Amino acid sequence: MLEPQRRDQALGMALLAPTVLLFALLIFYPVAQSLFLSLHRVSTLTLRTQWIGLANFRALFADPAFRISFINTLIWTVSAVSLQLVLGVGVALLLNGRLVGRSAARGLLLFPYLLPTAVAVLVWRWLFNDLYGLINYALMSIGLISAPVPWLSQSPNAMITVILVGTWKFFPFVVIAVLARLQSIPESLYEAARIDGAGRWAQFWDITLPQLAGVLSVVILLRSIWDFKEFDLIYLMTGGGPGISTQTLPILVYRQAFQLLNFGRGAAVAVTMFGFMLLFFAVHVWVTRRREVEA
Amino acid sequence: MSDLCVSRRGFVAAAVGALACPQIVRAQGRTTLRFWTSQGAPAQMAAWKDIFARFEQANPRFTVAIELYSDDDIWPKLTAGFAARNLPDLISFVQAYTVATLANNDLLEPFDEVVKAVGEDDFFPGMRDIYKIDGRYVAATLNNATSSNLWYRKDLLGEAGVAPPKTWDEQLDAARKLTKGDIYGNSLPYGRTSFASTMMVNFIHQAGGMIVNPDGSVGLNSPATVAALEFLADMFPFAPPGATNYSWGEVLNSFVTGRAAMAPYTGRPIAIVAQQNPKILDSISVIPYPYRREGHPAFDCPFNSLFIPKGAANVGGAKLLATALFEKRNYIQFLHTTPGHILPSLKSISTSAELFDQPLMQKFRPEIELMMRSTAQARNLVKESDDSPYDLKAGDIFNSAALSEMLQDVVVNKVPAKQAAAKAADKVAEILKA
Known part of the structure; x- marks a missing residue:
């Protein structure tokens, strides 16, 4: 017969066990498996493995394509997240004001976010088409350009175009998050500021932005993680081309694993990406905690 | 309470029944052959269905299920299939490079029986020998096309x-x-x-x-x-x-x-x-x-292949189906779905009057005959010249x-x-x- 204290401990552990087990299965196993694969030469076809230590990582860091893909990933992530924030906050402020048809606008705004990526990409690729795209046609009709612009087949046009389409697709998420927070800022704060003679810009800078800091911090974290590992939009828009000018790390993972059939090398890229994301997360936590302590 | 018990049992029985369905089908003597193809345009699907209906009538033990893949997702699908041991019985229209990679990894069933049943001498020599490795066939050129x-x-x-x-x-x-x-x-x-x-x-x-x-x-x-x-x-x-x-x-x-x-x-x-x-x-x-x-x-040329992946559940049925695809009526019906695009790998078909019994094939007969002559001389990275050995790394180079x-x-x-x-x-x- 167990003592009551030991019995409570056993019960506690038994109650925790399913959570720990699920956590281990859903989080630790895939991470450990990726790490295991990255240290092996693995044929994607046969799944035969051979221990090669850090050779995949050494080959990766020596490969110019990895460096270019990493830089492309940073350019894409920083630019897309920044534009999404600017556009998202701007539109949220507009929708928070008195606007005719505000409810309809709020509904329509979600449209790009709800549209499946494959469909959105098809539409945009058609719009940007070099021979019969509507954008080139419109620009040529008004005399802004004399020949079609290769939007997706010349560098840096391709990266700029992908960033713009990515911004269009994902900025509604920022709007939703920011708008929800905007609606909960007490009106009394603005009234007091107006009495003290604060203009619109001062109100935004000294009231709205500090009130949004928390939600923006979470939005930046989430959007950065999602954009850092974005695959389908970029792959479907350009396939990583022209050359490898829009090839990001997730596309490199796909190429290594499913085109070059080198699963181990693909896992090494994925593990490296995971490391970068952990680093980013650590910085985010540190900044957030410091802000909380200062507050 | 007892109702609930019955309902649960009923649910479990239904679930098990659904999972066991393929076995039941087999037990009743109807085995499903899974056929992969990248050719799924409406006219092509209609032709496949016709061809398979005739096959099922002639071979009542089998039914054929068509599963589509695209050239871009063939590797993810194949690798997932091999990893999960969930493979189709017969795969069509995969290019010669891909077949070389599969052969290099010993992932193909021997195909000699099918080639011999169709008639080795009836194939254009280049299209027959492209899949002959160390004297054994690992696939057959179902048909061909050239972008040259x-x-x-x-x-x-x-x-x-x-x-x-x-x-x-x-x-x-x-x-x-x-x-x-x-x-x-x-x-x-x-x-x-x-x-x-x-x-x-x-x-x-x-x-x-x-x-x-x-x-x-x-x-x-x-x-x-x-x-x-x-x-x-x-x-x-x-x-x-x-x-x-x-x-x-x-x-x-x-x-x-x-x-x-x-x-x-x-x-x-x-x-x-x-x-x-x-x-x-x-x-x-x-x-x-x-x-x-x-x-x-x-x-x-791509030498559009037909092969059986190692680990397929119904190798015998797949061979029967593969042979049926080379039967004249089936073969020409499929070629007519995209006139002039897909060209025959069999000499007897290329010279048959029925091949040109289609308005566009008739109109463009000189062009199609020219392309057939080109495909008959065509090569591929897997065998760049007569003197070249079969290059099992061709797929890796291409990919x-x-x-x-x-x-x-x-x-x-x-x-x-x-x-x-x-x-x-x-x-x-x-x-x-x-």
């Missing part, structure tokens, strides 16, 4: 006073003269795509070079490759502005919509122009793709995109052709060594 053709607009060439080009010099001159207003002289795939890699193999062969020499050494870093790259760079200004991302669809579109005066392609433009831009149907024709004056004519990246280095990154060829040769050497 140059489609051209007779009316536009006539207006520009240009004869259909036979050599690269003549083609460059024609492209220059034909590029006017919103018409581009020549559409070519400059993207990092499978079409660009396919065309690169052909251009290097036409220039008199090789990617891998018969002795197994890398032949890519050669004056022939440099000449091919320089020719393609010279042609680039006469291609549509988006050509650096072009693959199959874009090249075809540019020609079919009338925006390109010349373009390489299989026989597919015949049906597509007839459907989508019939006003230029009488103005299109095809010639063998021009070659380098110092080189020789060369043709590249690495080393060839299309070399082209992009020259056209997009403005790397000198010699340097780009040397870099690509190093990549190929690394693949051969691995």
Whole structure:
């Protein structure tokens, strides 16, 4: 017969066990498996493995394509997240004001976010088409350009175009998050500021932005993680081309694993990406905690 | 309470029943054969269904389930299938490079029985032997196509006073003269795509070079490759502005919509122009793709394969089905779904009157016969010359995109052709060594 204290401990552990087990299965196993694969030469076809230590990582860091893909990933992530924030906050402020048809606008705004990526990409690729795209046609009709612009087949046009389409697709998420927070800022704060003679810009800078800091911090974290590992939009828009000018790390993972059939090398890229994301997360936590302590 | 118990049991029984369904089907003597194909256009699906209905009638033990894949997702699907041991019984239309990779990993069932049942001598020799490794067949060429053709607009060439080009010099001159207003002289795939890699193999062969020499050494870093790259760079200004991302669809579109005066392609433009831009149907024709004056004519084909993956559940049934696909009625019915695009691998079909018993096949008979002659002489990276051994690494070379990246280095990154060829040769050497 167990003592009551030991019995409570056993019960506690038994109650925790399913959570720990699920956590281990859903989080630790895939991470450990990726790490295991990255240290092996693995044929994607046969799944035969051979221990090669850090050779995949050494080959990766020596490969110019990895460096270019990493830089492309940073350019894409920083630019897309920044534009999404600017556009998202701007539109949220507009929708928070008195606007005719505000409810309809709020509904329509979600449209790009709800549209499946494959469909959105098809539409945009058609719009940007070099021979019969509507954008080139419109620009040529008004005399802004004399020949079609290769939007997706010349560098840096391709990266700029992908960033713009990515911004269009994902900025509604920022709007939703920011708008929800905007609606909960007490009106009394603005009234007091107006009495003290604060203009619109001062109100935004000294009231709205500090009130949004928390939600923006979470939005930046989430959007950065999602954009850092974005695959389908970029792959479907350009396939990583022209050359490898829009090839990001997730596309490199796909190429290594499913085109070059080198699963181990693909896992090494994925593990490296995971490391970068952990680093980013650590910085985010540190900044957030410091802000909380200062507050 | 008892109702609930029954309901749960009923639910479990239904679930188990659903899971066991394939076994029940087998127990009743009807086995489902899973057939993979990339050819799923409405007319092709209708033809498959017809063909399989006849097969099921003749072989009541089997039913056939069609599963579609696309050229872009064949590797993810295949690798997932092998990993999960959940494979189709018969796979069609996979290119020779992919078959080489599978053969290199011992992932194919022997196919000798099927080839012998169809008749070894009936295959065009090149199309039969492409899948013969160490005296054994690992697959069969179900049918074939070649993109080593140059489609051209007779009316536009006539207006520009240009004869259909036979050599690269003549083609460059024609492209220059034909590029006017919103018409581009020549559409070519400059993207990092499978079409660009396919065309690169052909251009290097036409220039008199090789990617891998018969002795197994890398032949890519050669004056022939440099000449091919320089020719393609010279042609680039006469291609549509988006050509650096072009693959199959874009090249075809540019020609079919009338925006390109010349373009390489299989026989597919015949049906597509007839459907989508019939006003230029009488103005299109095809010639063998021009070659380098110092080189020789060369043709590249995918050798659309038919094979059984190792681990397939019904090897015997798959062999029966494979043999049925070569039966004359089935074979010609399928070829007629895309007139002129897919060409026969069997001599008896190529000479049969029924093959041309279709309006577009009839109208374009000279062009189709020309393409059939080309495919009969065509080669592939897996066997670049008579003296070359079967290159089991051809798929790895092709999938690495080393060839299309070399082209992009020259056209997009403005790397000198010699340097780009040397870099690509190093990549190929690394693949051969691995």
